Amino acid sequence: MAVFGCIADDFTGASDAASFLVKGGMSVRLYNGIPERPEDGDSAQAIVIALKSRTQETAQAVDDSLRAARFLLNQGARQLYFKYCSTFDSTPKGNIGPVADALMDLMDVPCTILCPALPVNGRTVEHGHLMVNGVPLHESHMKNHPLTPMWDSSISRLMEPQSQWPCIPMEDPSSFSLEKAAEKAGARRFYIIPDYKTTEDGRAIAAAFKSLPLLTGGSGLLEPLARLWSQELGGAAKIPESLVSGKALLLAGSCSQATLGQIAWYEAQKKPSYKLDPKALLEGRQTVDDAWQFIQEHENSSDAVLVYSSDTPEKVKEFQSLGAEKVASLLEDAAARLAVKAVKAGYTRIISAGGETSGAVTRALGFSSYLIGESVAPGVPIMVPAREPGVRLILKSGNFGQEDFFGRALSMTGGTDPVLDQKLSDAVWTARSLFDRGKTSGSSANMSFRHKDRIYISATGSCFGTMKKEDFAVLSMDGTVLSEKKPSKEWPLHLALYEKSSETGAVIHTHSTFSVLWSFVPAKNDQDCIPDHTPYLKMKLGTVGLVPYEKPGSEALFQAFRERVGASDGFLLKNHGPVVPGKSVMDAFFRLEELEESARIAWELFRAGLE
Numbered sequence: 001m002a003v004f005g006c007i008a009d010d011f012t013g014a015s016d017a018a019s020f021l022v023k024g025g026m027s028v029r030l031y032n033g034i035p036e037r038p039e040d041g042d043s044a045q046a047i048v049i050a051l052k053s054r055t056q057e058t059a060q061a062v063d064d065s066l067r068a069a070r071f072l073l074n075q076g077a078r079q080l081y082f083k084y085c086s087t088f089d090s091t092p093k094g095n096i097g098p099v100a101d102a103l104m105d106l107m108d109v110p111c112t113i114l115c116p117a118l119p120v121n122g123r124t125v126e127h128g129h130l131m132v133n134g135v136p137l138h139e140s141h142m143k144n145h146p147l148t149p150m151w152d153s154s155i156s157r158l159m160e161p162q163s164q165w166p167c168i169p170m171e172d173p174s175s176f177s178l179e180k181a182a183e184k185a186g187a188r189r190f191y192i193i194p195d196y197k198t199t200e201d202g203r204a205i206a207a208a209f210k211s212l213p214l215l216t217g218g219s220g221l222l223e224p225l226a227r228l229w230s231q232e233l234g235g236a237a238k239i240p241e242s243l244v245s246g247k248a249l250l251l252a253g254s255c256s257q258a259t260l261g262q263i264a265w266y267e268a269q270k271k272p273s274y275k276l277d278p279k280a281l282l283e284g285r286q287t288v289d290d291a292w293q294f295i296q297e298h299e300n301s302s303d304a305v306l307v308y309s310s311d312t313p314e315k316v317k318e319f320q321s322l323g324a325e326k327v328a329s330l331l332e333d334a335a336a337r338l339a340v341k342a343v344k345a346g347y348t349r350i351i352s353a354g355g356e357t358s359g360a361v362t363r364a365l366g367f368s369s370y371l372i373g374e375s376v377a378p379g380v381p382i383m384v385p386a387r388e389p390g391v392r393l394i395l396k397s398g399n400f401g402q403e404d405f406f407g408r409a410l411s412m413t414g415g416t417d418p419v420l421d422q423k424l425s426d427a428v429w430t431a432r433s434l435f436d437r438g439k440t441s442g443s444s445a446n447m448s449f450r451h452k453d454r455i456y457i458s459a460t461g462s463c464f465g466t467m468k469k470e471d472f473a474v475l476s477m478d479g480t481v482l483s484e485k486k487p488s489k490e491w492p493l494h495l496a497l498y499e500k501s502s503e504t505g506a507v508i509h510t511h512s513t514f515s516v517l518w519s520f521v522p523a524k525n526d527q528d529c530i531p532d533h534t535p536y537l538k539m540k541l542g543t544v545g546l547v548p549y550e551k552p553g554s555e556a557l558f559q560a561f562r563e564r565v566g567a568s569d570g571f572l573l574k575n576h577g578p579v580v581p582g583k584s585v586m587d588a589f590f591r592l593e594e595l596e597e598s599a600r601i602a603w604e605l606f607r608a609g610l611e
């Protein structure tokens with residue numbers, strides 16, 4: 001059950017918020033829009049809902065925010081956070097005030113805070129003013145933003161036309177007292193604007209206002225706040241794997257200073273890039289298909305293609321004279337169409353720069369919920385779509401990320417984890433070896449191994465004789481299927497052995513002939529059914545329990561297995577075959593071999609009457 005709910009006014013703002021919650025130690029689910037119902041069996045401690053309320057008509061923004069708040073409260077959220085941009089929203093018609101006012105009404109709280117700080121990215125609040133890298137917001141490069149140019153830095157003044165309630169700047173949040181603040185505000189509801197310049201300030205603000213049911217701000221407060229929540233909840237939060245094999249596509253529609261630097265860095269590495277020209281696109285001299293063709297031409301190169309429309313403020317102004325909205329939506333649509341083409345063509349990593357651009361990309365891809373992984377840069381997490389766990393999405397807010405951001409995003413997600421790769425190689429070798437030597441046949445055997453907090457298990461219907469690294473399905477430790485591939489139907493047998501001991505690193509189940517033959521012989525001891533004619537079975541594996549016959553793949557079999565799993569080291573399913581755990585794939589393999597050889601010796605001696 002989620003204890004913390006966050007409503008973000010755009011998509012990259014939501015992923016930014018989610019990344020800091022993960023950094024603070026919480027597990028996070030991000031929904032794109034208000035879901036009709038929560039994901040099945042979701043155990044995320046925090047939920048972030050991405051809305052489009054930054055640029056919507058105010059009434060719609062308020063309505064969506066209230067619906068999101070109700071959803072989060074229904075999921076058990078004990079605290080709500082309204083996340084907006086750490087450079088605020090400067091237009092007098094902005095939605096921060098109306099939404100925050102409405103949320104205060106919904107939750108019937110006397111006050112909340114306005115905390116649009118993110119010091120790690122240079123955004124601080126000093127004496128109630130928002131600063132960007134030490135310069136007041138309206139003097140910073142943010143004044144040139146193509147959609148929301150910034151015209152003031154005083155948060156109280158920015159709020160005046162947007163909200164009916166007063167604001168109280170507060171230099172030292174540790175002195176916060178609700179009664180005193182209410183007296184000072186002289187109103188039924190009010191806002192506090194805490195100064196936030198350093199990491200220490202963040203911790204102090206989180207501690208001072210943790211008990212307020214509603215907080216608002218940028219993502220800078222979310223890490224210290226999540227730390228307090230995760231201390232309260234206890235236990236380590238699980239986050240998804242970053243690495244995935246497959247091709248990547250980079251897209252940039254952001255004209256922010258940081259993105260321009262990142263594009264220049266990528267091009268300076270002599271990596272392939274393709275520039276979209278808004279005028280040529282409008283006039284039909286350039287098309288999305290041209291860009292796609294360029295991408296395909298570089299498909300076999302080890303370098304990802306970057307497609308961008310980003311340009312200097314002067315050039316952007318020039319293009320906007322052709323119709324700012326028309327140009328923006330043309331470019332956003334181009335980025336979105338390229339992302340869809342790429343995912344359809346099997347690309348596994350989409351990395352996109354710019355809030356509006358990334359919003360268009362995610363809408364077109366149609367993923368509605370994500371698990372949040374580690375971050376490439378502060379506020380930029382690796383996201384794993386619930387419905388496509390083999391895909392990684394990284395969406396960067398315009399001014400976020402280091403100069404080498406694109407390089408980092410590619411190396412953090414790309415390629416294979418060498419440890420996982422070795423385990424897969426061992427699994428494939430073992431499967432083939434067992435098959436080639438007649439220790440199993442057809443598609444009857446299955447095997448699994450544990451990697452990090454995942455179980456990789458041979459997919460249903462796979463054959464040990466033709467096993468490949470791609471033939472493994474992935475399960476979470478609670479048995480949730482995380483891959484497109486479906487696991488072997490015997491997966492509950494494997495899970496029971498992983499649950500039994502954290503030392504279990506792999507499990508193999510076969511229908512090896514002598515083990516099956518021996519399972520017909522009435523056992524003298526059900527918990528140790530194979531006699532130790534040689535010392536090796538005990539040395540390698542230990543005791544072998546006999547599990548009574550139940551139909552393969554049936555709940556009755558799984559139940560019988562679970563009842564006996566604690567009593568022996570390895571297992572023989574009656575009239576069916578052995579199930580053997582090991583510390584690693586190779587260890588399980590050696591133990592299985594020993595079991596089969598011991599069963600063969602026992603069988604031969606039994607037949608010769610020498611038992």
Ligand SMILES: Nc1ncnc2c1ncn2[C@@H]1O[C@H](COP(=O)(O)OP(=O)(O)OP(=O)(O)O)[C@@H](O)[C@H]1O
Pocket residue numbers: 012145146147253254255256259278309310311315316317319320327328329331332353354355356357358396397398399
């Ligand atoms: N060359 C260009 N000329 C005019 N508009 C452009 C050009 N390139 C991109 N745009 C538009 O500018 C807008 C940039 O907004 P976007 O939100 O994607 O980036 P950003 O503002 O840098 O990011 P953020 O909102 O996260 O700060 C988009 O609508 C994009 O289509």
Ligand SMILES: O=C(O)[C@@H](O)C(=O)CO
Pocket residue numbers: 010012013014016017084085086087118218219355379397398
């Ligand atoms: O706070 C920020 O700057 C970002 O999270 C953002 O709002 C992206 O649109």
